[in-house]
Amino acid sequence: MSQLLPDQSKLHREVQSRVWPLTCHNSQRMQPRPTSGPVADAKLQSALIAHLGTGLLFMLLPGTFLGVWNLISISSDRSLSALSPAWIQAHGHAQIFGWIGTFIIGIGYYSLTKMGSVAPFAVGRAWASWALWTAGVALRWIANVSLWTWRVLLPLSAVFELAAFLIFFRTVSRHRSTGIKRSVEAWMILVIGSTFGFLLLLLFNAVLAVIAAAAGDSPAFPHALDQRFLVLATWGFPVLAIWGFNARWLPAFLGLKPGSSKGLLAALAVCAGGVAFALAGSFVIASTLLMIASILAVTALNVATRAQKPAKVQGIHPSFPFFIRLCYAWLIVAAGLSMWAAFSDQAGGIWGASRHSLTVGFLAGMIFAIGPRILPAFAGGKQLFSPILMLASCSLLNLGCLLRVSSEIPAYEKLLRGAALQAAWDVLPCSAIVELAAVTVFALNMALTMLRPAAPVADNRIYSISFPQGSKLM
Numbered sequence: 135m136s137q138l139l140p141d142q143s144k145l146h147r148e149v150q151s152r153v154w155p156l157t158c159h160n161s162q163r164m165q166p167r168p169t170s171g172p173v174a175d176a177k178l179q180s181a182l183i184a185h186l187g188t189g190l191l192f193m194l195l196p197g198t199f200l201g202v203w204n205l206i207s208i209s210s211d212r213s214l215s216a217l218s219p220a221w222i223q224a225h226g227h228a229q230i231f232g233w234i235g236t237f238i239i240g241i242g243y244y245s246l247t248k249m250g251s252v253a254p255f256a257v258g259r260a261w262a263s264w265a266l267w268t269a270g271v272a273l274r275w276i277a278n279v280s281l282w283t284w285r286v287l288l289p290l291s292a293v294f295e296l297a298a299f300l301i302f303f304r305t306v307s308r309h310r311s312t313g314i315k316r317s318v319e320a321w322m323i324l325v326i327g328s329t330f331g332f333l334l335l336l337l338f339n340a341v342l343a344v345i346a347a348a349a350g351d352s353p354a355f356p357h358a359l360d361q362r363f364l365v366l367a368t369w370g371f372p373v374l375a376i377w378g379f380n381a382r383w384l385p386a387f388l389g390l391k392p393g394s395s396k397g398l399l400a401a402l403a404v405c406a407g408g409v410a411f412a413l414a415g416s417f418v419i420a421s422t423l424l425m426i427a428s429i430l431a432v433t434a435l436n437v438a439t440r441a442q443k444p445a446k447v448q449g450i451h452p453s454f455p456f457f458i459r460l461c462y463a464w465l466i467v468a469a470g471l472s473m474w475a476a477f478s479d480q481a482g483g484i485w486g487a488s489r490h491s492l493t494v495g496f497l498a499g500m501i502f503a504i505g506p507r508i509l510p511a512f513a514g515g516k517q518l519f520s521p522i523l524m525l526a527s528c529s530l531l532n533l534g535c536l537l538r539v540s541s542e543i544p545a546y547e548k549l550l551r552g553a554a555l556q557a558a559w560d561v562l563p564c565s566a567i568v569e570l571a572a573v574t575v576f577a578l579n580m581a582l583t584m585l586r587p588a589a590p591v592a593d594n595r596i597y598s599i600s601f602p603q604g605s606k607l608m
């Protein structure tokens with residue numbers, strides 16, 4: 135129990151400051167913070183649950199099922215080029231925008247409930263942007279997969295997504311938290327940077343969608359531009375958000391030494407440089423910078439060092455710190471493979487393995503590990519349905535990712551001969567099935583968690599996210 139109830143004076147300071155704090159507090163003992171009232175908070179919580187549910191649906195059906203289907207088709211044709219680029223991009227869009235983007239927007243709106251007061255219009259805006267965002271991502275998937283009126287649907291989808299994001303951006307950036315004014319910390323700058331990366335990504339997406347609709351012969355973005363777009367869609371947005379939130383949360387969750395501000399800001403600057411070079415088409419320089427940024431982030435976050443305090447694993451599986459660290463191993467693998475790919479990729483195998491290490495090993499791996507830690511609390515003080523299912527989903531995901539990354543390069547690039555090459559192609563669909571199982575178990579565990587009643591008050595630890603008073607963004 136003493137582990138469940140952290141130091142009260144420290145917590146009190148945290149609650150008082152209300153600067154994006156992770157406050158694990160016992161609501162029986164703490165003074166409640168002023169809010170606009172339980173009705174608005176509960177409504178924003180419902181909006182959060184809708185965003186989480188929608189994100190899970192996009193991840194499962196348009197995202198993972200299509201990804202598995204694509205990989206099985208590529209494996210049976212023994213070539214990546216045999217598959218429609220529009221289908222590959224439909225899968226990627228559903229995962230990055232439909233899953234990760236929806237989660238981030240939902241959590242951003244929810245953070246307003248932790249900032250002292252919720253403006254009455256925030257609830258309506260949360261639902262308006264949810265409807266526009268969901269419609270935008272769904273239309274993009276339909277356009278790419280069915281080709282039905284794609285010249286209309288493609289730009290329409292991009293406009294819906296941009297409009298949804300602008301509503302979100304305006305709502306959270308104009309919101310002022312009540313409380314003590316504090317300086318903006320390094321981790322906040324990373325989160326702010328990722329938010330601008332998200333905005334830039336949506337603008338780039340809209341431009342490419344209009345160009346494809348006006349002059350293209352398919353809804354797929356041209357390969358050379360898509361390669362640049364993908365670097366922004368990964369390193370320029372979710373990777374930065376994860377580094378930022380990890381800097382805030384990991385010292386508390388894993389008992390790590392607090393991160394180095396200088397190191398984090400250096401990682402952000404070098405990563406931004408890497409993304410800029412990729413957008414300019416210089417992939418050798420870009421991938422080198424992304425590797426340096428990853429090493430800087432790992433060092434600054436202290437994820438490769440021994441913990442100073444025991445990890446907080448109450449209610450979740452105790453393997454949590456191991457899987458968080460494993461994500462950073464995948465990050466380094468992804469950066470290393472992208473350096474190799476920039477020099478030697480012939481058939482998309484090294485780029486594909488690098489992207490998979492990043493999107494599945496790092497991004498999905500992080501959400502699978504940290505989601506069970508924070509999402510039940512965000513969704514109203516619930517308890518994770520099953521720590522064993524958490525272990526199963528994280529283990530299967532990492533196993534599937536290992537199988538995929540190790541077989542994709544020899545198979546696509548034809549680095550092996552005879553039976554060995556055959557075996558590499560045969561492993562690929564197995565990796566897809568293992569990852570599908572991982573995703574299904576994760577979604578099931580989360581859905582069953584959301585259906586649970588709120589936990590008893592003593593366990594109802596709230597993971598507040600709030601923004602610095604007076605900051606214009608987040």
Ligand code: HEM
Binds near residue numbers: 205485493497565573
């Ligand atoms: C069951 C899991 C998954 C499978 C089987 C899968 C399969 C694939 C396949 C076959 C490709 C085509 C390129 C290649 O062959 O390497 C691809 C591309 C891609 N995947 Fe996945 N994937 C999975 C999970 C994910 C996840 C979780 C994300 C993101 C969070 C993601 C994001 C992407 C992106 C962005 C692309 C590139 C799309 C483009 O070329 O525009 N994938 N995936």
